[in-house]
Amino acid sequence: MLTKVAFGKVKQPQPVRSQSQVSQLTSSRDLSRSNTLTEVLQTTLDTHQLLSVYADFLKTRLDVEALQFVSDDQLFSLIGDFDQSQIQHAVMLYADQAYLGQLVYGLKRPLTVTQKLRLEQWHRELTFPLRNALKFSQLHRLAVRDHLTGLGNRALLEEVLEHLHIKQQRQKNGSHSVMLLDLDGFKDVNDEHGHQQGDDILRVFAELLRTTVRDSDQVFRFGGDEFVIVMEDTNLYQAQDVYNRIRTAVDSCDTLSRYGLSTSAGTAQLECFNTVEQSLDEADQCLYQAKHGGKNRHCGSVGCA
Structure with a gap:
């Protein structure tokens, strides 16, 4: 083998x-x-x-x-x-x-x-x-790499999720989660300070995510200031723990704190009866709830925190 x-x-x-x-x-x-x-x-x-x-x-x-x-x-x-x-x-x-x-x-x-x-x-x-x-x-x-951050891009994300979805359908068990995050207030900072500074912020945030998540998690740039974390064998409560570590790291980051940036996230569980697109849409809806519920928070189907 x-x-x-x-x-x-x-x-x-x-x-x-x-x-x-x-x-x-x-x-x-x-x-x-x-x-x-x-x-x-x-x-x-x-x-x-x-x-x-x-x-x-x-x-x-x-x-x-x-x-x-x-x-x-x-x-x-x-x-x-x-x-x-x-x-x-x-x-x-x-x-x-x-x-x-x-x-x-x-x-x-x-x-x-x-x-x-x-x-x-x-x-x-x-x-x-x-x-x-x-x-x-x-x-x-x-x-399959994002040229700005070096993370996997959307094409690789879809490839990884399809593979995980097929694996889940075959095994009929396992709890996998996908988290969608963005930076609260990024658009205003990008408009005020220019795209070069905006790109620097995105690189900092990408590196923060890469070094903060668990070894088993995979991080991708979804587009703009949106990022995705794929978490195998992770339920929504464990995803909340991952988000808490990220939020603490953002609060402690000099570059992000200087511009008053925080992060919101939404998490959905991958289900064998859902397509990859449906799981991403559900995570996007949870992120929408987090943004419109006060920002700097995490929402999943079990609630927001």
Whole structure:
């Protein structure tokens, strides 16, 4: 089973009994006529699926106890786990001089000359499909990020909510919530001090949300000064606790306090019988209640506070 580890600085495999490391530079001119592995690898641009296909192919042809692919910002565990008894063989992959990452193998015994030659051929077949998948993944990450705040944008929000909605329909349990927030008084500040100052305030608020919510929560910019927090396994009472932490952080923020800004929020629970759009509309209605009930407060279907 392929496990994808979160983006960020990745932890390298633990040291093992012995180690060999090589670099494999593959040029597009090195590729011969497509064979079975090449053809299968070219059927997907999803990095997760691509590496899974390669790992499945490898397991039937080489005695590998552990395998990872490590790039600058991602780590994929493909086969087993590394331990001190294994021999480690690491191969850095390059496509037309561009570094992609490295495949790290955990082996029971050193590779034979024949096995090394076969592995080199498999790496040549993997290299360019992997390069294309990594480029596609990078473009997708850029496409779903808000350029101003760096948070996920509305397209990514809808993607995440659809996935969560499908998961909820399948499992028939779990309590998930979506919170919609905005800044009370932001329009007046933006009109009086200009859009540049308004953008700075939005960046500050986005960072405040990112650092205040729980590790399991996801934050998105919905548009303008509206933001959304997706909270898995969270009921409306727990969502109130999340909002209280955010409100306290806003009160303590020098930049936001300087302009007399506060935040209001509305939360709806994701229900299997509702669409994603209906859940967002319900959160928007709760936010409307919070704004027109005095601002600087949170409303959900259980009430306002």
